[in-house]
Amino acid sequence: MEPFITLEAIVAPLDRENVNTDDITPVRYLKSIRRTGFGPALFANWRYLDNQGTPNPDFLLNQPRYQGAQILLSRANFGAGSSREHAPWALLEYGFRCIIAPSFADIFYNNCFNNGILPLTLENSEVDALFNEVQATEGYRLKVDLPSQTVSTPSGRNFVFHLDTFKKESLLKGLDNIGWTLQYADAIARYEDRRRQETPWVFINRS
Amino acid sequence: MAMEPKTLFDKIWDAHAVREESGAPTILYIDRHLAYEATSPQAFEGLRLAGRSVRQPNATFTTLDHNVPTRTRRVEDIVDQSSAQMIATMERNAEQYKLNFFGFSDPRQGIVHVIGPELGITLPGMTVVCGDSHTSTHGALGAFAMGIGTSEVEHVLATQCLLQKRPRTMEVRIEGTLPPGVYAKDVALAFMAKYGTAIGTGYVIEFTGSVPRALSLEGRMTLCNLSIEAGARAGMVAPDERTIEYVRGRPFAPQGEEFERAAQYWLLLRTDPGASYDKSIELRVDNLAPQVTWGTNPGLGTDVTGVVPDPAQAGDTNTRKAWERALAYMDLKPGTKITDIHPDTVFIGSCTNSRIEDLREAARYAKGRKVAPGVMAIIVPGSTTVKRQAEEEGLSDIFREAGFEWRHSGCSMCLAMNGDQLAPGERCASTSNRNFEGGKARVAARIWLARQWQRQPRLRVISWIFAPGRSVISLRYQRCYKLFKEAVCPGSNYL
Numbered sequence: 001m002e003p004f005i006t007l008e009a010i011v012a013p014l015d016r017e018n019v020n021t022d023d024i025t026p027v028r029y030l031k032s033i034r035r036t037g038f039g040p041a042l043f044a045n046w047r048y049l050d051n052q053g054t055p056n057p058d059f060l061l062n063q064p065r066y067q068g069a070q071i072l073l074s075r076a077n078f079g080a081g082s083s084r085e086h087a088p089w090a091l092l093e094y095g096f097r098c099i100i101a102p103s104f105a106d107i108f109y110n111n112c113f114n115n116g117i118l119p120l121t122l123e124n125s126e127v128d129a130l131f132n133e134v135q136a137t138e139g140y141r142l143k144v145d146l147p148s149q150t151v152s153t154p155s156g157r158n159f160v161f162h163l164d165t166f167k168k169e170s171l172l173k174g175l176d177n178i179g180w181t182l183q184y185a186d187a188i189a190r191y192e193d194r195r196r197q198e199t200p201w202v203f204i205n206r207s
Numbered sequence: 208m209a210m211e212p213k214t215l216f217d218k219i220w221d222a223h224a225v226r227e228e229s230g231a232p233t234i235l236y237i238d239r240h241l242a243y244e245a246t247s248p249q250a251f252e253g254l255r256l257a258g259r260s261v262r263q264p265n266a267t268f269t270t271l272d273h274n275v276p277t278r279t280r281r282v283e284d285i286v287d288q289s290s291a292q293m294i295a296t297m298e299r300n301a302e303q304y305k306l307n308f309f310g311f312s313d314p315r316q317g318i319v320h321v322i323g324p325e326l327g328i329t330l331p332g333m334t335v336v337c338g339d340s341h342t343s344t345h346g347a348l349g350a351f352a353m354g355i356g357t358s359e360v361e362h363v364l365a366t367q368c369l370l371q372k373r374p375r376t377m378e379v380r381i382e383g384t385l386p387p388g389v390y391a392k393d394v395a396l397a398f399m400a401k402y403g404t405a406i407g408t409g410y411v412i413e414f415t416g417s418v419p420r421a422l423s424l425e426g427r428m429t430l431c432n433l434s435i436e437a438g439a440r441a442g443m444v445a446p447d448e449r450t451i452e453y454v455r456g457r458p459f460a461p462q463g464e465e466f467e468r469a470a471q472y473w474l475l476l477r478t479d480p481g482a483s484y485d486k487s488i489e490l491r492v493d494n495l496a497p498q499v500t501w502g503t504n505p506g507l508g509t510d511v512t513g514v515v516p517d518p519a520q521a522g523d524t525n526t527r528k529a530w531e532r533a534l535a536y537m538d539l540k541p542g543t544k545i546t547d548i549h550p551d552t553v554f555i556g557s558c559t560n561s562r563i564e565d566l567r568e569a570a571r572y573a574k575g576r577k578v579a580p581g582v583m584a585i586i587v588p589g590s591t592t593v594k595r596q597a598e599e600e601g602l603s604d605i606f607r608e609a610g611f612e613w614r615h616s617g618c619s620m621c622l623a624m625n626g627d628q629l630a631p632g633e634r635c636a637s638t639s640n641r642n643f644e645g646g647k648a649r650v651a652a653r654i655w656l657a658r659q660w661q662r663q664p665r666l667r668v669i670s671w672i673f674a675p676g677r678s679v680i681s682l683r684y685q686r687c688y689k690l691f692k693e694a695v696c697p698g699s700n701y702l
Contacts, residue, residue, distance in 0.1 A: 016532075018404060019527050023644045031274075031289035033248035033296050035357075045644060063385055075525060077438065078700055079406040080504075081643060083340040084246065085356035090256045106374075106408060106440050107340060107354050114358035142494075161472050164372060168511055177358075178259070181366045185227055188368060191225045191236055201461035202238050202333065204307075206264045 001116045003174035008143040009070035009098055012060050013134045015045075019074055020081035021108060027091045038086050039093035061094075065138045073130055077087045077121075080110025088115045097142050100151070103129050115169050116174060118146065120161045129157075146172060209355050212479035215461045216411050219476065222455045223334045225368060230332030232370040234264040238333040241319040242264055243307075244297035245273040245624065247337030250361035251300040259330075261304045262367040262420040268328050269301045273624045274525055277587050277614035283313065284300065314579070315458075315521035320344040324428065327457025331446040331473035332453045336363055341436045341558045343639060349446035349476055351411065367477045373407045375485035376439045381418035383493035389418060390561060390568070390636070391426040394418060396498035398490055407439025410486065413478065418492055419444045421449040424453040432559045436505040436640055441576045442692035445477035499545050502533030503644050510610020517541035536644050538632075550636035552629055553584035556614075557621035557639035561589030563596050565638070570602040578610030579680035585612040585627070587619040 010131070014122055029041030046059045055062040061069070078101040079087060088111045091099070098118045112119040122130070133153060134140040143152040146168065151159045181194065183190075210476040215223070225234040242250075247269070254261070261267065274290035284293045294311075299309035315326060320341050323329035325468050329345040334530035337341060338360045342578070343353035359369055381394060400405075412434050427444045434442025444450075451470045454460050461469045496510035507530070509516065518534065520542065521527035534541065539548065555569050566588065570646045578584045586606050588594035595601050619627040621639035628634055629645070632643060 015528075017529055020504070020643055027624055028644070031287070031293065031624065032243065033252070035249045035252070039378060077408070079402060080438065081340065081641065083338055083354040083356055085249075085338075085358060088356075103405060104406060105405070105438060107356060111356035111358065114356060119389075164232075165230055166370075177370055178257070178362050178365050181234060181362065181368055181370060185366075187226050187237070188234070188366065192286075192367075195236070199332070199469070199472065201330070201465055204459065 001016065001114075001174040001176065003028060004116055004146055004171040005117050006143065006145045006147075007118075008095065008141055010066060010068050011071045011073050011100075011130070011134045011140050011142050012066040012069035013075060013131055014060060014072060014074040014106055015131060018077045018080050019077040020105075021084050021087040024079070024080055024087040026086060029090075030084060034176070036093065040077050041076035041086070042090040042094045043058055046103040068095070070097050071142055071144065072096050072099045073127070073134060074099065075127070076102045076124075078104050079112075083107045083112045084110075085115070088112050088117050094115055100127065100130065100142075113171060116171065118144065118171060120151065120163075122151065122159050122161055126159050135180050210479075211247065212597075213475055213484035214376055214478045214482045214484060215443060216351060217456060217482070219332055219334065220373060222332070225350075231234040232372050233427060234368045235334060235371045236368055237336050237363050238325070238337045238463065239268065239329050240271045240360075240367075241328070241335070241339075242267060242295040242297075242360065243339070243598045244317050245622075246357050247300065247360055248293060248296045248586050249357045250338070250364060251304070251673070253358075254362040254364055256366075259365045260297050261364045263305070265307070267304075267364065268309075268323070269297060270313075270316055270322060271311060272316075272616075273298060273619040273622050275311070275316075275615070277585075277617045277619050278309065278626055280615045286506040288417075290625060306402040314591050314595070316499065317588075317592060318558045318561065318618055319572075320432065321429075321562060321593065321616075324424070325457070325562075325590060326346055327454060327460030330454060330469070331450055335365045336369065340435045341432050343439065343442045344428050344558055346409060346431040346434070346441050346443035347424055347653070349450055349473065351441055351443065352431075353441045356362050357371075363555055365559060375410045377407065377411050377412045377439070378484040378487040379414050380416040380489045380579040381414060381492060382416045382489065383418060383491045383495075384421075385418060385492055386495065389492075389497055390494050391429040392433070393495055393498045394490070394492055394498065395430055395436070396505065396508045397492065397495055399433075399437050400498065400508045401490070402437065402506075404436060404506040405438040406488075407434060407442075410439050410482055411436070412439045412442045412481040413484070414444050415478070416489075418448065419429075425562045428511075428562070429559055429565075433505070438587060446473040447477070448474075453510065454654055458688055477599070483648035487593075487634070500623050501537060501539060501548075502530065502644050503536055503642055504529075504622060505640065505642060506534075507533055507642075511545050513545055514580030515539045515543045515545070515548075516542055536585065537634075548634065548683075551582060552580060552620075552631040553578070553611075554587070554631060554635055554637040555585070555611075556587030556589065556619050557637075558589065559621075559640040560638035561587060561593065561616075563593050563600075566593065566597045567600070569595075570605045573609040574605050576609055584610065585614055585619070587614045588616045590616045603671060642691060 025041045049056045100120050102124045227233045228671040278490045298329045329335050331349040334351040336355050342354040430444035457610035497506050500508035501515045518527045518530035546631045
């Protein structure tokens with residue numbers, strides 16, 4: 001996983017609440033056994049006019065001013081619905097490394113960290129201010145600094161965001177969570193031995 | 208020594224914490240992992256690439272549900288090559304890693320969230336995960352059950368654990384008596400209509416009060432199933448005598464003396480008097496009417512006796528914009544009576560409402576009535592076991608006589624991955640859990656939830672809408688499937 005330290009990039013404003021994972025990656029694009037290839041599926045229902053992929057000129061990602069955007073700005077409860085990790089896979093493949101919103105759905109939030117994407121929460125009023133600025137200024141860029149947990153605007157305003165320390169470290173280092181847990185394989189084995197005594201019905205024995 | 212009072216959730220969490228240390232997430236032990244063909248292939252691929260094995264193959268149960276055809280149970284009717292590839296990959300992975308697998312022709316096949324409780328795979332007091340958001344369903348047994356992403360599926364396969372930050376707890380106390388014809392689904396929809404679809408974010412909900420207590424286990428499953436739609440990490444109901452009787456005798460549940468010992472343990476899991484939740488909400492349901500959603504998220508609902516609301520009356524700008532978009536998508540006008548909206552398709556199924564009790568209720572309404580011309584109405588049982596039972600009880604005959612199509616089990620139209628889908632612009636009265644946009648007038652799904660279909664005096668049906676050209680497609684994919692299967696899992700005898 002690619003580490004995330006700082007990012008200075010163009011911001012794309014998606015002004016909707018409750019953007020769900022089916023909006024991000026519609027189900028008809030999910031039928032794959034791979035982790036890659038979902039970039040073209042991103043926001044497909046809004047991004048294209050038809051099944052041939054004719055761009056919808058009204059959708060923000062098709063507008064010249066947002067080309068190359070790596071930061072997505074959206075509204076409350078971003079990533080609701082299905083647990084599909086195809087949503088962060090598609091966002092990442094398209095080029096987004098950071099999503100800013102007032103709140104995120106839990107499963108999506110976790111999935112982002114497992115793919116090197118920073119989902120970042122700011123207050124409603126701060127998100128409102130960013131929407132106003134990005135819509136008013138072509139080529140609007142934000143600077144996200146993970147070590148200091150700040151978002152800086154071109155005019156020099158700084159917003160502080162909060163996140164779990166472990167998640168922060170994992171992103172900074174691009175850590176493999178499975179490897180981290182496997183350090184404690186002995187503790188897991190001891191736990192299993194104890195549970196086999198206390199609640200044996202949990203363990204299914206098959207020949 | 209006086210023990211500190213604990214909630215149901217606290218007890219389960221504490222019993223599964225392998226390692227807790229400040230500054231690091233808890234290593235939480237996972238008792239049961241359920242997997243199916245759609246969100247697991249990349250996890251197994253990750254294991255292989257890292258050279259890792261499955262820590263507890265016995266604790267993972269796999270089946271096929273999202274992509275299985277429901278008109279027949281024939282491999283050649285799998286809708287396309289991608290679905291066939293996902294199914295064959297699940298078979299191959301189950302075989303290679305020696306996982307429990309209920310495949311195409313297995314009598315135990317079904318939607319993961321239906322077969323888990325039905326077969327006694329998921330039990331009270333357990334931690335349960337699956338790469339599907341509706342895993343919250345299993346909380347009805349008094350388990351901590353949650354949906355996870357594919358990276359976490361890989362994590363569970365490799366370690367039988369997950370890294371978790373302890374979620375906050377929310378009590379949702381539901382009091383009153385449900386009027387006749389009002390069910391668990393209505394309670395959940397009314398809850399979201401009042402509190403929105405993000406009220407549960409960051410929380411595990413425990414449903415308490417007279418209503419969840421009075422619900423059957425299957426009703427509790429419907430309630431917990433929908434807790435994810437309110438944004439919650441999980442939903443749960445404490446185990447009681449009903450829970451014990453539900454679990455008793457199920458194939459993978461403990462038997463005999465071990466069952467009695469387990470039952471005693473399960474009954475101790477209920478929240479202690481004096482234990483506190485991080486948040487508490489109360490909902491009264493004495494006069495609750497059946498609920499119908501008119502919009503594009505499960506919180507946009509109203510009474511079946513109500514009307515489509517006017518966005519001009521929305522509380523704030525973001526809500527007004529969301530309502531306007533929903534009405535444009537649904538092609539509905541403010542002020543339209545809910546009972547004046549006519550569905551093109553009726554879908555009874557999904558992990559929300561496809562269990563035997565749901566089908567019994569549906570049959571009660573369908574008996575002696577006819578599906579009206581022009582409407583396609585399908586019943587998709589949640590599992591092969593439910594299907595068999597409904598046939599034994601004569602429910603399938605009632606449905607067929609009324610003009611419903613009686614299908615094989617699977618997720619069907621809820622996900623619409625298997626070819627069961629709406630034609631562009633159609634409206635569907637559906638018992639499933641989501642009414643999200645499905646792509647404007649292309650692969651469009653105008654879905655509105657719940658049971659308005661029951662209120663229609665004329666239920667109707669037309670012939671299978673996907674008939675044109677179908678046999679040609681089937682033959683083509685039959686060939687693709689065989690080629691793929693021979694390439695990746697020669698000699699497999701699962702089918």
